[in-house]
Amino acid sequence: MVAIPSRHRSLVLLATVVLAQVLLLAMQIKRGDQVRLIRVWAVSVITPAQRAVSWSISKVQSGWRNYIGLRGSAQENASLREELNRLKLRNTELESRAAEADRLAALLGFRGSHPDVPMVVARVIGAAAAGASKTIYINRGEADGLRRNMGVITPEGVVGKVIDVYSDTAQVQLLTDKESGMGALLASSRTQSPVGGIGEPMLMMKYITNDEKVPIGERVMTSGLDRIFPKDLPVGTVASTKPGNPFQEIRIRPAARLDQLEEVIVLLSRQELEPQKPAGDAIPRSAAKPASAPR
Amino acid sequence: MEIRTQADRPIEVHKFYGGAIFGAAALALLLQTFLPRMLPGADLLDLPLLVTLYFGLSRRNPSTGLLLGMVIGLLQDSLSHVPIGQFGIAKTLVGFAASSIGSRIDLEHPLSRFILAFVFFYFQLTVLVVTRRLLLAQPEPFFTLNLLLAALVNAILAVGLFALLDRLRKS
Numbered sequence: 001m002v003a004i005p006s007r008h009r010s011l012v013l014l015a016t017v018v019l020a021q022v023l024l025l026a027m028q029i030k031r032g033d034q035v036r037l038i039r040v041w042a043v044s045v046i047t048p049a050q051r052a053v054s055w056s057i058s059k060v061q062s063g064w065r066n067y068i069g070l071r072g073s074a075q076e077n078a079s080l081r082e083e084l085n086r087l088k089l090r091n092t093e094l095e096s097r098a099a100e101a102d103r104l105a106a107l108l109g110f111r112g113s114h115p116d117v118p119m120v121v122a123r124v125i126g127a128a129a130a131g132a133s134k135t136i137y138i139n140r141g142e143a144d145g146l147r148r149n150m151g152v153i154t155p156e157g158v159v160g161k162v163i164d165v166y167s168d169t170a171q172v173q174l175l176t177d178k179e180s181g182m183g184a185l186l187a188s189s190r191t192q193s194p195v196g197g198i199g200e201p202m203l204m205m206k207y208i209t210n211d212e213k214v215p216i217g218e219r220v221m222t223s224g225l226d227r228i229f230p231k232d233l234p235v236g237t238v239a240s241t242k243p244g245n246p247f248q249e250i251r252i253r254p255a256a257r258l259d260q261l262e263e264v265i266v267l268l269s270r271q272e273l274e275p276q277k278p279a280g281d282a283i284p285r286s287a288a289k290p291a292s293a294p295r
Numbered sequence: 296m297e298i299r300t301q302a303d304r305p306i307e308v309h310k311f312y313g314g315a316i317f318g319a320a321a322l323a324l325l326l327q328t329f330l331p332r333m334l335p336g337a338d339l340l341d342l343p344l345l346v347t348l349y350f351g352l353s354r355r356n357p358s359t360g361l362l363l364g365m366v367i368g369l370l371q372d373s374l375s376h377v378p379i380g381q382f383g384i385a386k387t388l389v390g391f392a393a394s395s396i397g398s399r400i401d402l403e404h405p406l407s408r409f410i411l412a413f414v415f416f417y418f419q420l421t422v423l424v425v426t427r428r429l430l431l432a433q434p435e436p437f438f439t440l441n442l443l444l445a446a447l448v449n450a451i452l453a454v455g456l457f458a459l460l461d462r463l464r465k466s
Contacts, residue, residue, distance in 0.1 A: 010358045010391065014388075014391050017361060017362070021369075024383075025380035028380070031432070037430060
């Protein structure tokens, strides 16, 4: 124990006694908000220390979290990126499947609405090797009842016709092919004229005289005269008209998305497609000729 | 009993009859509470201060001086409607200071007693005012004519009281 010199003892005693009485006073005195002064002092002394300790702890925690704790984060980050890529791929796959399901539902809906018309649904499995040739391959062939010059459609409109048939595949000439042609008519005026491809996304309607008024947006339907497609299937809409010599140059935007074909319907006969009826009036499935879903 | 200072001057430390200090302090506190009710202007007196001062100056021991001051001050606080410790602190410091300087000045002459009482009255007042301002947030004045009058009255009284208390010393 530290010895206090005798001449300082009275000073130490004085300081102790005065301090004790100051504390005694502080315990009795209340400030304006009824808080005892001793409490105010204690809080004033302790709070900065608490604040300092809290600040230090938060800094240490922050340092740990932001630096030391991140030691394994690179590996975790790589793992998460890998997981993210896997999930992105999975998401794309699911989106693709959902889109396919929608398309198939549309096809089945179309087929269900024309139960008396024999048709098969086929999947597009390839395209022409040459860019200039607008053809596709489908996964249905002779074994499925396909023959040359059968019409190929989607629920949106005409796609083209079967030009070659193999045992289990077939080649379809799209409407946009330069060699393609079909009988068509303007929906409102019923003016008939062939429609053919020009090797571009647009089709060309031929043999409409210059004095025939053709409004933009006019619907173009199949006429049935080509003996390939039944009457009144949607072919497209008039996109532009220009007077020509001797006939107008009428460009048609195809109704079917010919650049995004994945599933198509092959009409096995030229039987007319009747307008869709309410479900209660539909012809029973048993009366329809056989038709199958895409493989 | 004699002790020697640095100048080798003999210093006399007075001793008192048994119970004299206790009795004097108790009487001073009693009168302090009783007189103001009987005599107009008696509230100017601070008999506990004068008793603390006298025994501090006479005993010349800072430790006993401050303890005596503390006890008298706390008792004065207890008998007043003030936070306990105000007069305790003031009289502790008075007892300590009086004991410390008791060996350096002549305490027997009435004039020195008058001056000492006057000075210590203001010393105690200063401590009280500082304490009240710092701890109680009460803006007390350091100087008023009433306080000056009180200091003079207590200083005059000290001359007579100290002579009376001298009779309690052991010869």
